[in-house]
Each structure stands twice: as C-alpha cells, then as structure tokens.
Amino acid sequence: xxxxxxxxRRPGAPLGVRLARAxxxxxxxxxxxxxxxxxxxxxxxxxxDTVARAFAETWFGHRIADDVLPSLxxxxxxYALAAVLGIGLGVPVGLAPRLRAAAEPVLEFFRxxxxxxxxPLIMLLAGIDTAMKILVIVSGCLWPILLxxxxxxxxxxxxxxxxxxxxxxxxxxxxxxxxxxPQIMTGLRQALSVGIILMVISEMFASSSGLGFTIxxxxxxxxxxxxxxxILLLGLIGFTLSxxxxxxxxxxxxxxxxxxx
Amino acid sequence: xxxRFWYGLAGLAVLLAVMEAVPRLGLVDPRFLPPASRILGxxxxxxxxxxxxxxxxxxxxxxxxxxxxxxxxxxAIGFVIGIVPGLRAATHSTIEFLRPIPSVALIPLATLLFxxxxxxxxxxxxxxxxxxxxxxxxxxxxxxDTVAADTARAYRLGWWTRIRHLVWPTALPYVMTGLxxxxxxxxxLAITAELVIGSPGLGLEIQLAQSSGAVTxxxxxxxxxxxxxxxxxxxxxxxxxxxxxxxxxxxxEVPA
Amino acid sequence: xxEVSHLRKVYNGNGDGVEAVRDIxxxxxxxxxxCVVGPSGCGKTTxxxxxxxxxxxxxxxxxxxxxxxxxxxxxxxxxxxxxxxSLFPWMTVWQNVELPLKEKKxxxxxxxxxxxxxxxxxxxxxxxxxxxxxxxxxxQQRVAIARALAYxxxxxLMDEPFAAVDAxxxxxxxxxxxxxWQRLGMTTLFVTHxxxxxxxxxxxxxxxxxxxxxxxxxxxxxxxxxxxxxxxxSLPRFAELRGHVYEQIQRAKGAQIQRAxxxx
Numbered sequence: 001x002x003x004x005x006x007x008x009r010r011p012g013a014p015l016g017v018r019l020a021r022a023x024x025x026x027x028x029x030x031x032x033x034x035x036x037x038x039x040x041x042x043x044x045x046x047x048x049d050t051v052a053r054a055f056a057e058t059w060f061g062h063r064i065a066d067d068v069l070p071s072l073x074x075x076x077x078x079y080a081l082a083a084v085l086g087i088g089l090g091v092p093v094g095l096a097p098r099l100r101a102a103a104e105p106v107l108e109f110f111r112x113x114x115x116x117x118x119x120p121l122i123m124l125l126a127g128i129d130t131a132m133k134i135l136v137i138v139s140g141c142l143w144p145i146l147l148x149x150x151x152x153x154x155x156x157x158x159x160x161x162x163x164x165x166x167x168x169x170x171x172x173x174x175x176x177x178x179x180x181x182p183q184i185m186t187g188l189r190q191a192l193s194v195g196i197i198l199m200v201i202s203e204m205f206a207s208s209s210g211l212g213f214t215i216x217x218x219x220x221x222x223x224x225x226x227x228x229x230x231i232l233l234l235g236l237i238g239f240t241l242s243x244x245x246x247x248x249x250x251x252x253x254x255x256x257x258x259x260x261x
Numbered sequence: 262x263x264x265r266f267w268y269g270l271a272g273l274a275v276l277l278a279v280m281e282a283v284p285r286l287g288l289v290d291p292r293f294l295p296p297a298s299r300i301l302g303x304x305x306x307x308x309x310x311x312x313x314x315x316x317x318x319x320x321x322x323x324x325x326x327x328x329x330x331x332x333x334x335x336x337a338i339g340f341v342i343g344i345v346p347g348l349r350a351a352t353h354s355t356i357e358f359l360r361p362i363p364s365v366a367l368i369p370l371a372t373l374l375f376x377x378x379x380x381x382x383x384x385x386x387x388x389x390x391x392x393x394x395x396x397x398x399x400x401x402x403x404x405x406d407t408v409a410a411d412t413a414r415a416y417r418l419g420w421w422t423r424i425r426h427l428v429w430p431t432a433l434p435y436v437m438t439g440l441x442x443x444x445x446x447x448x449x450l451a452i453t454a455e456l457v458i459g460s461p462g463l464g465l466e467i468q469l470a471q472s473s474g475a476v477t478x479x480x481x482x483x484x485x486x487x488x489x490x491x492x493x494x495x496x497x498x499x500x501x502x503x504x505x506x507x508x509x510x511x512x513x514e515v516p517a
Numbered sequence: 518x519x520e521v522s523h524l525r526k527v528y529n530g531n532g533d534g535v536e537a538v539r540d541i542x543x544x545x546x547x548x549x550x551x552c553v554v555g556p557s558g559c560g561k562t563t564x565x566x567x568x569x570x571x572x573x574x575x576x577x578x579x580x581x582x583x584x585x586x587x588x589x590x591x592x593x594x595x596x597x598x599x600x601x602x603s604l605f606p607w608m609t610v611w612q613n614v615e616l617p618l619k620e621k622k623x624x625x626x627x628x629x630x631x632x633x634x635x636x637x638x639x640x641x642x643x644x645x646x647x648x649x650x651x652x653x654x655x656x657q658q659r660v661a662i663a664r665a666l667a668y669x670x671x672x673x674l675m676d677e678p679f680a681a682v683d684a685x686x687x688x689x690x691x692x693x694x695x696x697x698w699q700r701l702g703m704t705t706l707f708v709t710h711x712x713x714x715x716x717x718x719x720x721x722x723x724x725x726x727x728x729x730x731x732x733x734x735x736x737x738x739x740x741x742x743x744x745x746x747x748x749x750x751s752l753p754r755f756a757e758l759r760g761h762v763y764e765q766i767q768r769a770k771g772a773q774i775q776r777a778x779x780x781x
Contacts, residue, residue: 157602159597159603160602160603160605162571162595163595165571166571166589166594166595167594167616167664174605175605178607254607255607256606257650
C-alpha cells in the first residue's frame with residue numbers, strides 16, 4: 001500500500017456532488033460488470049447479485065468465528081509483535097552510528113527476501129500451526145518496521161536534539177519516538193501490506209482453516225461465486241485496514257507537514 | 262564514508278559467522294538450519310545447473326513482462342487522469358478502494374483462469390505493480406509547480422508542449438520512484454505466483470524443494486531470491502540516477 | 518558571570534585538523550548584554566556551541582558563575598537561529614515553553630506562572646494552544662525566546678536568532694530583546710553577523726577575526742542606555758561605532774585573503 005499525501009481536497013463542493021463523484025465510477029463499473037457477466041454467461045464470471053448472495057450466505061455464519069476472526073487475530077498478533085520488536089530494536093540501532101552501519105546491509109538483505117518465500121522456510125522449521133503462522137507474519141513485517149525506525153531515529157533534527165541537551169529534556173521520552181514517528185509510520189504501513197499478504201499466503205499454502213484456505217477450497221471445488229465473495233472479502237479487509245491505519249496515522253501525525261493543509 | 266563500508270562488511274561477516282556457528286554448535290538442529298557454508302555451497306552448486314538458470318529466466322520473464330505492461334499502462338492512465346480535468350476526482354474513490362486490495366486475493370482467480378503458467382504470474386504481477394506506479398504518477402502530475410504552470414499559460418504554450426516540457430519533467434522523478442517500487446513488488450509477486458500457484462520459476466523450485474524436504478536447497482534458494490531482490494532494487498536505482506541526472510528537481514519522495 | 522579563557526577548537530576531519538577557533542578570551546559580567554560579531558565563517562556558531570557545552574572544546578576553559586562547563590550546564594539557555602526546528606511540532610506553544618520547566622521539576626503553580634509571564638513578555642499570551650507551525654516565523658522565534666526566559670537561566674545565549682527573519686520582524690524582535698533584557702537583567706551573549714544589530718543591542722561588542730579565530734577587539738558601546746530603532750541608529754556616534762566595527766571586519770577578511778594567497 002503506497003501512501004501519498006491526501007488527494008487535493010475540494011473544500012466547497014456540496015454533499016450531493018461529492019457523493020456523486022465518489023460513487024459515480026464504482027456504480028458504473030458494477031453495472032458494466034453486470035452487463036458483461038449476464039450476457040457472456042461465463043462460468044468464471046458470475047453476475048454481481050450472485051456474488052452478493054454468495055457473500056451473504058458464506059461469510060455471515062460460523063465462518064466468521066472459524067476462519068475470518070482467527071486469521072485476523074493472527075495478523076494482529078504477528079503485526080503487533082513485529083512492531084514492538086522493530087521499534088524496540090530500531091531505536092538503539094538508530095542511535096548508535098557504528099552499530100547502524102554494521103547492521104544495515106544485513107537488515108537490507110533480510111528485507112529484500114520476498115516475504116512469501118519465508119512461508120515454506122518457516123514451515124520446515126516450525127510445522128503448520130498457529131505459532132508458525134504468527135512467526136511467518138512477524139518474520140515479514142519486522143524488516144520494514146525496523147529499517148524505517150532506524151532511519152527515523154537517525155534523521156532526527158539535530159536542532160531539536162541540541163535543544164533537548166541544553167534544557168536537560170529527556171530525549172527518549174520526549175523526542176526520539178515522536179520525532180521518528182513519521183518514518184516509523186511509513187514502516188508500519190509497509191508492514192501492514194506485508195502482513196496481509198503473509199496471512200493469506202500462509203493459509204493458502206499450508207493450512208486447514210482460515211480465510212486464505214477457505215478461498216482456495218472454493219477455488220478447488222469450483223464454487224465460483226463463493227470464491228469471488230472471498231476475494232471481495234479480502235478486498236474489503238484490505239480496504240478497511242488501510243482506512244483504519246490512515247485514521248490512526250492522521251491522529252498521530254497531525255503535526256507533520258504531510259498532514260497539514 | 263569509507264568506514265561505513267567496512268562496518269557494513271563486518272556486520273555481514275558477523276551474520277555469516279553466527280549462521281555458521283549456531284547449527285554447528287547444536288544450538289539449533291542442523292537438519293533444520295544448515296550451516297551457512299553448506300547453504301552457500303548448495304547455492305554455488307545450483308548456480309552451476311542449467312535448471313536453475315532456466316527457472317531464474319522464467320521468473321525474470323514474468324517479472325519483466327509484467328512490469329513493462331503495468332508500467333506503460335499506469336503511466337498512460339496516470340497521465341490521462343492527472344491531466345484531464347475532473348477525472349482525478351471522479352476516479353479517486355475507485356482507486357482508493359481497489360488499491361489496498363491485496364493482490365494475493367487474486368491467486369484463486371489466476372489459478373482458475375491460467376493454471377500453473379506464465380499467465381498467472383502476469384496477472385498478479387501486473388495487478389500489483391500497476392497500483393504502485395499509478396499512485397506515484399498521479400502524484401507527480403499533481404505536483405506541478407504553480408509558478409511554472411502560470412508561466413506556461415502566460416506564454417500560451419500548447420497542450421502537447423506543456424506535457425513535454427512542463428508536466429513530464431515534473432512527474433519524471435515520481436515516475437522513476439514508481440518504477441522502483443513497482444519493480445520490487447513485481448519481483449515479490451512473481452515469486453509468490455510461482456510459489457503458491459506453481460507457475461514455472463524460482464518460486465516453484467522453492468516449493469518443490471520444500472515439499473521434498475530438501476532443506477539446504479530451500480535455504481539456498483531463499484538466499485538467492487534475497488540477492489536478486491537487492492539486485493533489482495540497485496539496478497532500478499542506478500537507472501533512476503542516470504535518468505534523473507538531467508532533471509535536478511526538488512521533490513519530497515512520496516512515502517511508499 | 519561568564520568567563521571564556523583561551524577557548525580553542527580544532528575539527529578533526531580525515532587527517533589534518535581544521536583550526537576553527539584559535540584563542541578566544543572574554544568575560545561577560547552579570548547582567549551585561551554582549552554582542553559577538555565577525556566575518557562569515559569565522560566560527561561564531563562554533564564558539565557559541567562550545568560555550569554551551571554542545572561541542573567539545575579542544576582547549577581553554579569556559580566558566581559560568583565560576584563553575585567550569587563540561588556539558589550543557591543547567592543554568593544556560595540557548596535560542597537557535599532555526600526557530601522552526603527548535604520547537605517541538607507536536608506540542609502547543611504552552612507545552613513547548615513549559616517542557617524545560619517540567620524537566621527541572623518546577624512545581625505546577627510556579628510553572629504556570631513562569632510560562633504565562635514569559636509568553637506575555639514576548640507578546641504571545643493570546644496563542645498558548647497554537648502549534649508552532651500555525652505561527653509565523655517571527656512568532657515561532659518569540660516562542661523560543663519565551664522558552665528560554667521561562668527557564669530563568671543565568672546566562673542566555675542567542676545564536677544569530679534573527680538571521681532567518683524578515684527585516685521588519687527583525688527590528689521588532691531586537692527591541693523585544695532589549696526590553697526583556699532591561700526588565701529582567703539577564704546575562705546575555707548575542708551572536709550575529711549583522712553589525713548594525715550588534716552595535717544597536719550591545720553594551721559591548723566583541724569583534725572576531727576570520728578563521729582561525731581570535732578576538733580582534735572588545736569594544737565598549739557608549740550609546741545611551743535607552744535605545745530605539747530610529748533615534749539611536751541616526752546618532753552620529755552610532756555611525757562611528759558601526760563604521761569602526763565594519764573596518765575591523767574588513768581588515769580581518771583582507772588578512773584572511775592575504776593568508777590564503779600566501780599559502781598558495
């Protein structure tokens with residue numbers, strides 16, 4: 001998920017216009033999909049209403065508790081653990097220039113490994129269970145958080161650092177984490193994308209439950225509308241997490257130039 | 262700084278030393294974590310086989326074609342959206358919804374449509390890279406300096422001239438950033454498609470090695486993908502620097 | 518109050534060192550306002566940072582109130598040139614000014630008093646809840662000054678504080694400093710590259726040579742204590758003093774050029 005500054009805000013447009021703009025193209029696309037799928041009658045392209053029905057039937061039931069929530073729970077656990085480790089290690093490394101110079105190539109190497117590749121690797125070590133899945137997520141999410149924290153701490157404004165030294169202000173409490181937070185948030189955002197990918201992959205690849213597994217199950221069983229509903233659900237989850245993240249980011253980084261008008 | 266290089270080298274040396282010592286000392290079962298020397302030896306052996314290079318070629322083919330298609334499409338579409346008035350607002354909600362959809366969600370669809378072939382790889386690679394490039398292009402087009410734009414209007418420059426001499430140079434740094442991000446994502450998705458769906462390439466080799474229990478091979482291939490990932494990143498950065506040498510620009514890199 | 522004796526600073530780059538400051542000696546008595554001026558690149562900021570304990574000295578000694586300075590001393594406050602970067606952007610004006618006092622463990626009531634007084638002294642009592650980036654450059658610098666004042670330091674250091682501000686705001690801020698200094702009588706060391714400013718504000722002006730820096734002259738400014746932008750600056754004595762300082766600095770620059778030519 002890339003995250004540029006907010007799209008130019010249109011201040012004065014009335015609500016009706018804004019709603020029309022927001023919904024116009026999506027509605028058009030859905031209608032187009034409907035038209036194409038209804039006329040083409042392709043097995044792989046069900047009509048939107050079929051998908052919607054499948055969505056309602058499939059996911060509003062035991063599956064929420066059995067598959068969806070556990071998946072999200074593992075994602076959250078892995079992400080949180082990666083955040084704690086990443087920030088906890090990133091701060092000391094960022095503050096010590098020599099340690100940083102030594103660690104950076106190693107960390108960059110680990111970050112360059114495509115995260116899904118870690119799934120079979122960790123499977124060899126830890127088998128297939130909840131702990132393994134969480135470990136997979138941590139192993140992928142850690143690097144962007146760690147590297148961005150290191151960078152954020154390193155690039156702290158020296159005028160602020162000097163100010164703290166002059167006035168005897170404790171740097172760790174007041175300056176370091178908040179000052180590095182824009183860069184840390186970037187790392188957390190990248191890690192979120194990685195986490196979602198790993199959550200899905202680890203379940204598609206080797207699992208007996210979970211969101212990814214269920215979708216693959218549908219695909220193998222040629223339950224097409226259900227499969228599409230699963231894809232839609234994943235999309236919604238990705239979207240919702242992204243919105244949530246941006247909301248948190250806006251509150252934490254309200255003071256940063258990237259968030260001001 | 263020269264000393265940074267040596268420190269970095271020292272760090273890598275420490276990593277290798279630890280990866281060598283830990284399994285040898287029995288801290289971790291060497292069946293699950295072979296010593297670094299053995300991993301690197303296996304990698305060397307693999308690199309001597311034509312099969313590996315064939316797989317590597319398949320991966321890079323999927324990566325290259327997918328990236329090219331995604332890049333071209335995203336630049337074209339991005340410019341159109343950015344320049345034609347009103348399009349940006351109209352497409353904003355759609356883009357913001359589609360963008361965070363994890364491309365791995367398309368894996369079952371790809372499997373159905375293309376099976377274990379290049380097609381699946383391309384579907385995933387193109388979908389994922391497209392958004393990376395598009396966002397950066399949109400950003401670049403929007404970043405137009407108002408003074409420069411006013412100058413262009415004052416001199417009554419035509420729209421093609423404006424695009425060539427005003428919009429394109431402003432957007433170029435962003436386009437290059439998009440290329441770099443897209444290239445990285447493309448590589449990840451190519452490997453992912455091969456890993457999960459089974460399209461030919463390094464990812465498939467990893468999956469085969471894992472399911473047949475060839476632990477050292479898995480590690481060797483993982484190291485290889487890491488190295489390729491670094492190479493891709495460095496390669497695009499070099500390209501970026503050369504292309505942008507002619508376009509000194511002040512831009513904050515849009516956070517990825 | 519502030520004693521600087523034979524201060525020396527050598528930067529050790531790769532190999533040979535660069536002698537930024539060779540030998541600087543001067544005193545600032547309690548309650549004095551002394552300005553330091555010199556040609557560009559003469560190490561004014563280096564000097565100030567050494568005095569503040571932010572930069573380790575190569576030689577010489579700095580004492581405040583008789584106590585030698587090793588690190589940033591508790592009784593010293595500094596106002597930087599880059600006001601935008603010296604304030605915490607995630608804190609309001611009030612919180613920014615209050616923070617050093619909280620670290621000093623000043624009790625709540627006294628803290629509120631000090632903060633309110635300083636904000637009033639700099640004319641910002643009406644924006645306590647604003648964030649620094651919502652304020653103009655001049656206002657941000659006032660916040661930095663208020664923060665230094667509230668801290669009640671023994672010595673106030675100012676590092677070209679008005680260099681990054683427009684001319685009119687600079688005049689306002691100069692007068693602000695004068696008023697505050699007259700009211701509170703704080704020992705102040707004011708570094709600037711602006712000769713007019715140095716002569717206008719200071720009771721004494723210390724003129725520095727170019728690098729490697731020594732004190733060229735310690736000039737007493739015998740202008741009337743009551744200063745104002747228009748009146749004082751049109752006094753003939755003002756023109757004399759500033760002309761004298763200007764000459765000294767030109768001579769120093771000339772000597773540097775000559776030295777550089779000889780070195781080739």
